[in-house]
Amino acid sequence: MARLKVAVLISGRGSNLQALIDECARPGSAAEIVLVLSNAPDAAGLDRAAAAGIPTATVDHRDFDGRAPFEAAVNGALDVAGAGLVCLAGFMRLLTAAFVERWRDRLVNIHPSLLPAYKGLNTHARALADGVRLTGCTVHFVRSDMDAGPIVVQGCVPVLPGDDEAALAARVLKMEHRAYPLALRLIAEGRVRVANERVEIDGAGSPAGAMLNPTDDSCAGA
Ligand code: GRF
Numbered sequence: 001m002a003r004l005k006v007a008v009l010i011s012g013r014g015s016n017l018q019a020l021i022d023e024c025a026r027p028g029s030a031a032e033i034v035l036v037l038s039n040a041p042d043a044a045g046l047d048r049a050a051a052a053g054i055p056t057a058t059v060d061h062r063d064f065d066g067r068a069p070f071e072a073a074v075n076g077a078l079d080v081a082g083a084g085l086v087c088l089a090g091f092m093r094l095l096t097a098a099f100v101e102r103w104r105d106r107l108v109n110i111h112p113s114l115l116p117a118y119k120g121l122n123t124h125a126r127a128l129a130d131g132v133r134l135t136g137c138t139v140h141f142v143r144s145d146m147d148a149g150p151i152v153v154q155g156c157v158p159v160l161p162g163d164d165e166a167a168l169a170a171r172v173l174k175m176e177h178r179a180y181p182l183a184l185r186l187i188a189e190g191r192v193r194v195a196n197e198r199v200e201i202d203g204a205g206s207p208a209g210a211m212l213n214p215t216d217d218s219c220a221g222a
Pocket of ligand 1 (some may be wrong): 013014015016017089090091110112163173176192
């Protein structure tokens with residue numbers, strides 16, 4: 001069966017991109033990354049893509065007069081690449097409702113909190129300030145409201161005594177690198193359906209297949 005053609009949109013470091021690259025390199029993967037696109041010419045993730053032999057493109061938002069022409073250029077690159085799914089992985093541009101609608105249920109994002117908690121930026125600092133015991137990450141289909149949309153996968157991690165923002169961010173990031181590949185695998189295998197703005201996963205009578213616990217060393221002692 002033809003593999004799902006995936007484009008990954010980045011702006012920076014690209015560690016989640018790397019996790020997706022590694023997932024697609026797994027024997028039997030139903031997905032292939034056909035394009036990595038950055039709005040930032042110096043994004044380190046572009047080097048990761050090049051090292052993996054994946055075509056890259058830079059569409060610098062500063063070269064465009066507004067969001068609509070910028071997104072038209074992004075759409076052009078996505079169409080040429082034949083993308084069937086777009087993964088946002090640290091892509092730091094807000095997208096218009098028109099773009100989001102064009103890619104409805106074919107556009108996913110990863111966010112470093114257990115949505116709907118802590119939408120927006122500085123998620124870890126806010127979680128620490130609130131004294132929550134659990135936080136995590138969410139992979140979700142994108143809707144035009146920021147950090148909203150049907151949830152595909154969530155992974156939780158504990159907030160441990162003595163955590164600072166960097167320690168918590170590192171623990172969550174490690175979970176992100178499990179959650180995003182799992183979401184991609186479920187979608188690429190055709191097991192994900194959006195019904196009434198909720199995600200249903202075939203082969204899982206419960207959402208257990210899409211919930212990750214910190215059963216590895218990210219939860220040591222918890
Ligand atoms: C991640 O924390 C992701 O959740 C957020 O932006 C960060 C990107 O990191 N949306 P990286 O570029 O994937 O390393």
